[in-house]
Amino acid sequence: MHTLNLDSEEHLSPTYAGRSFSHDIPKYRLPTEGVVAEAAYQLIHDELNLDGNPALNLASFVTSWMEPQADRLAAETLAKNLIDQDEYPQSEVIHQRVVSMIGRLFHAPAHQRPTGTATIGSSEAIMLAMLAHKRTWQRRREAAGLAADRPNMVMGADVHTCWEKFARYFEVEARVVPMEEGRYTIGAEEVEPLLDERTIAVAGLLGTTFTGQMDDLRSIDALLTRVATEPGWQIPLHIDAASGGFIVPFARPEEEWDFRLPSVRSINVSNHKFGLVYPGMGTVIFRDASDLPEELVFHINYLGGDMPNYSLNFSRPSSSVILQYFAFLRLGRSGYEQIVATVLENAQALAKKLGAIDGLGLLTDGSEFPIVALRASDPLATDLTQLSHLLRERGWIVPAYTLPPNAEHITVLRMVVKENFSRDMVDMLAHDVGVSMRNLAQGSRPHRARRRPVC
Ligand SMILES: Cc1ncc(COP(=O)(O)O)c(C=O)c1O
Structure with a gap:
């Protein structure tokens, strides 16, 4: 839900040196004139670059990659x-x-x-x-x-x-x-x-x-x-x-x-x-x-x-x-079995590496579901929300949130390991978590935890 913006007369001022655009485009009002399709595409495509990278999004369970034939x-x-x-x-x-x-x-x-x-x-x-x-x-x-x-x-x-x-x-x-x-x-x-x-x-x-x-x-x-x-x-x-x-x-x-x-x-x-x-x-x-x-x-x-x-x-x-x-025809039962086995292996590999980092403890180890949840060994010493923000600076999207009542005093960091998360990425993420934990130990400001995980 969004409150409608009926006041703003803000405009998008496209670049490309006027190659495709001869005028500004209003942000909150239906433009009087249209632009050519390629120009509209480029404008929106460029703006969406500000979104996170789905391949680095460990917050979401939702599929972010399919084969070109599926596309x-x-x-x-x-x-x-x-x-x-x-x-x-x-x-x-x-x-x-x-x-x-x-x-x-x-x-x-x-x-x-x-x-x-x-x-x-x-x-x-x-x-x-x-x-x-x-x-x-x-x-x-x-x-x-x-x-x-x-x-x-x-x-x-x-x-x-x-x-x-x-x-x-x-x-x-x-x-x-x-x-x-x-x-x-x-x-x-x-x-x-x-x-x-x-x-x-x-x-x-x-x-x-x-x-x-x-x-x-x-x-x-x-x-x-x-x-x-x-x-x-x-x-x-x-x-x-x-x-x-x-x-x-x-x-x-x-x-x-x-x-x-x-x-x-x-x-x-x-x-x-x-x-x-x-x-x-x-x-x-x-x-x-x-x-x-x-x-x-x-x-x-x-x-x-x-x-x-x-x-x-x-x-x-x-x-x-x-x-x-x-996906059913393409993979069959054996294809799903293989993918599920791989994501579980990768999740466990990630859990093992993260669990070995000083200051972090495992809540789930990726063996039942390809989900790794961590909590701070000492929540007063380690702010997981801040760890999540530091990881975001590297591009990783890893949410920190509080558990539901009556466990809301516990903040967890949760990662969903999906098909497109390779073992190489496991190593890179574990490395970046280690570095961020060391940076955290050197002191930074606390953030408020999210109340709810992303799905
Ligand atoms: C256990 C559970 N139930 C329901 C939902 C809602 O699913 P959807 O996003 O498909 O509506 C989620 C989303 O993560 C979930 O994890």
């Missing part, structure tokens, strides 16, 4: 609106293939009617899943002649902001398990006291945004399976696999976190993270069509044909779905 497909499909299923039927066929492949990867049961859709990211996927669980709960309560107001959901303080957003936007009480020193995830023990007959769902994380750790999903599943024997206590477990959904199936396929756990009714994943496609792509999968009340599915016919649609928005380019299909 070509992206350009070819940007103009196709995914919602226009009748006009672009083959894109829709590919959409269905992609969702099916992901459902199979997550062990969607063939004897049920699994269903799913691509979304713009995990945030939309989570909101769609939780809206469905809320409506299912309301209808069940109404059918039993019980009050269907004051729904709640249970989650750890380790969740991404989008969960709080859902609670606030869609009026569901968020019952949040706080974190504590040494425990940055949740399990059945913490969840059980917060459950009641008004709980619409429990959130379980396959890789938290803060530390990349995993909630104890098996214990939460066992708890929900046990309480489901009580009338009216059929509480679904939703797995937020935003970052882990394309890691665990390839790194530890035997690990049961998905639809193999009986109380898991829905799962989201961010394809634009380790699904290895550019931003703008997530997926939600429901165990069975009955988990998605039919009244929430809109049937649109004014573009021709009958198009079932479950989304928060309407139009979107089909390119991200097509790119996911490209």
Whole structure:
């Protein structure tokens, strides 16, 4: 959100000695006249040079590199609106293939009617899943002649902001398990006291945004399976696999976190993270069509044909779905296995080097998820936020932020190791962290930590 600037008459005064521009261009007002395409391109291209370099961005989980063939497909499909299923039927066929492949990867049961859709990211996927669980709960309560107001959901303080957003936007009480020193995830023990007959769902994380750790999903599943024997206590477990959904199936396929756990009714994943496609792509999968009340599915016919649609928005380019299909065909299971194994190795190599630097301690070592989180051995002696700023001066984007309540006194430095982060870069980053730590020890001013990590 931005406050509109209605006062400024500032202009861009382009250089290039008037080769392409004969006049200044207003910054906040629609220009009266246009300029030639090459001039507009150059102007914007130059301004964007001020952005960080995606290749050095260890803050974000989001894919910042794809192969040139993917770039070509992206350009070819940007103009196709995914919602226009009748006009672009083959894109829709590919959409269905992609969702099916992901459902199979997550062990969607063939004897049920699994269903799913691509979304713009995990945030939309989570909101769609939780809206469905809320409506299912309301209808069940109404059918039993019980009050269907004051729904709640249970989650750890380790969740991404989008969960709080859902609670606030869609009026569901968020019952949040706080974190504590040494425990940055949740399990059945913490969840059980917060459950009641008004709980619409429990959130379980396959890789938290803060530390990349995993909630104890098996214990939460066992708890929900046990309480489901009580009338009216059929509480679904939703797995937020935003970052882990394309890691665990390839790194530890035997690990049961998905639809193999009986109380898991829905799962989201961010394809634009380790699904290895550019931003703008997530997926939600429901165990069975009955988990998605039919009244929430809109049937649109004014573009021709009958198009079932479950989304928060309407139009979107089909390119991200097509790119996911490209990545699946291009890499296959073995390609993903190789990439995941490599990012985990690189993350562990980075963790080993950083953990050996005086003054830093490891919170996660990159062995489960390609995420390295560090804290200062002595927070009074080492300001990690300032370390983050020093690294930025070298071009590295490495965020420092505080953990959620009640562990907000702990500041961490977190690095997401992605496919394009080579072992060579591991060595360079570790070297620069070492140098920055020495510079820090020689004294500099403190900065305030960010409250939230970037995703
Ligand atoms: C665990 C988790 N859930 C949800 C999200 C939101 O994902 P998206 O950016 O795809 O909407 C993130 C983003 O980092 C995340 O880490």
